[in-house]
Amino acid sequence: MQFETYPDRELMQLQLANILAGELAETLRREGKATLAVPGGTTPGPVFDTLSGVDLDWGNVAVVLTDERWVEETSDRSNTRLLRERLLRGKAAAAHLIPMYHPGPSIPEDGVEILEAGLAPHLPISVLLLGMGADMHTASLFPGADRLEEALSATQRLILPMRAEGAGEPRVTLTAPVLRAAVRVHVMITGAEKRAAIERAASLSPEQAPIRAVLDMAVVHWAE
Numbered sequence: 229m230q231f232e233t234y235p236d237r238e239l240m241q242l243q244l245a246n247i248l249a250g251e252l253a254e255t256l257r258r259e260g261k262a263t264l265a266v267p268g269g270t271t272p273g274p275v276f277d278t279l280s281g282v283d284l285d286w287g288n289v290a291v292v293l294t295d296e297r298w299v300e301e302t303s304d305r306s307n308t309r310l311l312r313e314r315l316l317r318g319k320a321a322a323a324h325l326i327p328m329y330h331p332g333p334s335i336p337e338d339g340v341e342i343l344e345a346g347l348a349p350h351l352p353i354s355v356l357l358l359g360m361g362a363d364m365h366t367a368s369l370f371p372g373a374d375r376l377e378e379a380l381s382a383t384q385r386l387i388l389p390m391r392a393e394g395a396g397e398p399r400v401t402l403t404a405p406v407l408r409a410a411v412r413v414h415v416m417i418t419g420a421e422k423r424a425a426i427e428r429a430a431s432l433s434p435e436q437a438p439i440r441a442v443l444d445m446a447v448v449h450w451a452e
């Protein structure tokens with residue numbers, strides 16, 4: 229893993245937005261289209277704010293969440309809602325959102341195949357941003373989750389439902405093969421606890437520390 233340390237969070241968020249924008253622009257120049265995958269949670273909001281104002285050919289960018297909580301978009305736990313409020317606005321309003329939630333089914337098992345069909349034409353991911361929890365989960369690949377082993381295997385599945393003690397509601401997540409097929413991989417973390425966790429992850433298995441599944445190919449961005 230490549231580890232980048234920043235003097236503070238604001239600078240990290242700003243620089244990361246610029247890095248992601250640069251990589252998207254390069255992909256658009258080369259391929260005419262690009263797929264950006266981003267996490268939800270509390271850390272990426274400011275990156276989205278900056279990115280949404282960048283002048284890019286957003287009409288040819290597909291945006292997908294790395295994972296979603298199985299809640300209506302009206303919920304403040306909805307990552308889709310976060311995306312709509314913080315990323316898919318301004319210049320980035322022209323981007324195409326690939327759903328990671330399907331209203332109607334009350335459990336993710338009943339909606340996941342529709343989501344996979346929507347995602348498939350937009351793979352591989354060109355630019356992937358991931359977050360990480362102090363328990364070393366990334367996307368919704370949680371240690372001890374019910375379908376973690378399947379999601380970490382060489383599965384053909386693109387998206388899997390996931391339930392875990394630390395996850396709250398049921399979730400859906402991109403599987404490890406989808407994450408690992410991304411052309412560029414960035415992990416953004418803050419604070420001493422997560423820094424210690426990601427350093428510890430390097431010597432653990434992906435079952436113990438799911439972030440390990442992408443660590444060998446990731447640039448990790450950290451600020452206190």
Ligand SMILES: O=C(O)[C@H](O)[C@@H](O)[C@H](O)[C@H](O)COP(=O)(O)O
Pocket residue numbers: 267268269270271272294295296297307358359360361365366367368
């Ligand atoms: O929906 C989510 O919760 C995520 O996508 C998840 O993988 C997140 O990136 C980490 O839990 C870190 O979350 P924070 O940024 O809130 O610490």
